[in-house]
Amino acid sequence: MLDFIRKSHGLLGMNARNLEYIRPLNRKKNRELADNKLLCKRTLKKAGLGVPKLIACIRTHDELESFDWTTLPGSFALKPNRGFGGEGILVVYARKKGRPDTWIKADGSTIAIDDIKTHIRNILDGSFSLANIPDIAFFEERLTLLKTFKPYAYKGIPDIRVIVFNRVPVMAMLRLPTQASSGKANLQQGAIGVGIDMATGTTTTAILGKGHIIEYIPGTRLALSGIKIPYWKEVLKMSVVAQEVSGLGFLGADIAIDRERGPVILELNARPGLSIQLANLSGLKDRLKRVSGLKIKTTERGIRVGQNLFGGEIEEAVEELSGKRVIGSVEKVKLIGKDGKEIEVEAKIDTGADSTSIDTELARELGFGSAVEGFKSVIAPEDISPERESEIKKTLFEKHKDSIPDLAGISVVFSSHGASIRPVIKIPFIMDETEVLASCNITDRSSLNYPIIIGRKNLGRFLVDVTK
Amino acid sequence: MLYHPFINFMVEQGVPLQTIALLLMLPVVATMVAFFRQVIGIKAFGIYTPSIITFALIAFDPNGLKYGIAIFISVILVGMISRYILKRFRILYLPRVAMTLSIVSLSILSILVFGGIQHRTGLASVDIFPLLIMITIAEKFVATQIEKGNRMAFILAVETLGISLVGYFLIRWDGLILFVLRFPWVVLLTFVINFSLGKWTGLRIAEYIRFRKIFKYIQ
Structure with missing residues (x-):
């Protein structure tokens, strides 16, 4: 019971949301921006953010x-x-053939000008506005569904809700319209909410409607976890900039991704709902507390803080399951030189290469200069062929192992430029907190981007995530 | 001495005891509604509706519960049906609410007449003001239907009735009334209670239930 109460401290409830976040951080003037879509559109556009184009x-x-x-x-x-x-929104897909006054709706039914006029009159009279105050109707471009989301969304356009606080994106979810929500990306109406790992923009856990945990799209075998949100960095950036221009201290930004235009901000929300915690199976209050009081000077810094603090769940899970470290295609490695000298460089992780290869200059710095010099005197045999590879390696190594210090082997490399031989030395390195003793061949990489590539032989204890 | 001297003084000035008792109970009922919202998480239709329904139920007495609940449910049901009927005509909001209210009041009238035919004179002779209060709930209901959908409006209506019933029993509790009449200053305690409710940032009981699935995943 006590444990239960302790755990609940990380969750954000209505009372705390209203009293501690909305009341002090979202002033009336700024809330107006969230409630007035046209004003919001204008303001965001001025700030250089993408919004659906206004037609009339x-x-x-x-x-x-x-x-x-x-x-x-x-x-x-x-x-x-x-x-x-999402009330009062009418979406049409095309004009009916040969009928300039009739349009086709999502469900295939048609709607004529007269019906649209009635709908607009309803809008003008405030049928869809809070407290029924007279309203304005507007036409905007219809967004087109991104291919990535096509199998997951029923009719409507999915959107991404990002909660931003103190310039840090703290939590996000992908909202998928379903049949139950009649194509609307609204959880209250039965849409699906999918939690997102802030670091990578990959989906994690999901809920249907107000709190039923699901793993697949109902009725299918389409997994909801592992969906990679396109333009993730851009989505985070837009939501943080939206917070800066809106002045809403506690903001829920709704962003859709258009097939042609990329991410656009649909609307801003001054009273974001709490279901996002269920979609992510994680408490919002805990995250808000960790971010509050930080001095975030730039947009980029805010994004980085959000990604670092609230991401990596997926990686941790994979690492736990496989016992291997998850690394990206470029990683920082700390090379340990001959006399304990440590040099940190960026290494290219190359699963296409067999072994690890290091630049001559770097080898010198690490204290293997004499090996490099000594190897210069070695004359490569004229007729290197794959059949003779092991024989060459053996004879050359036997011949030079005593004269060249640190030589641990000879490597024969076949490439489009022909065959060559390289000296091999053993260098320990530390990558992602894991120490590996690598046999590195030395070659001139000065014209290449990375002074070292790490090949398959030394990647046994890692998994490579190419998107990282 | 049965009542506080101050109460006696007011009675001597010609304020009916019933009025004093109900006005002193209003803060108690309002505080109760606030408690239900902030701590338990039962929303209902704001604070006005459940409080006024509570007093309407009282005004229906001696058969408050039976007729009050019956009329409340009738209003909500007729309100729901009217929405289905009126939806297809696509009419503007206020005329639509006016029509809903008309349908509701005509239905209630026929229920009263039907009650009379069945010799349920208690039903036919209920007070008109609580009746009117009940009927105007239909507007609140229609507004909620439009804003939050049918399902939510129905849930909120049930919650409103629930809170009003608790309020009803609270006011019907003679011990409490006598206590308040003897120590009227305790009503001021509601300010203290409401102040702390207004600063309360903990999870509501309903939220513990809503978020129960997350607890497993939090270390």
């Missing part, structure tokens, strides 16, 4: 009567300016 705006009944319907494109979304919960 209808403010009064007069404007509605004089509206030129031929200016509308084949597909658009009609929205109430102060709508909430």
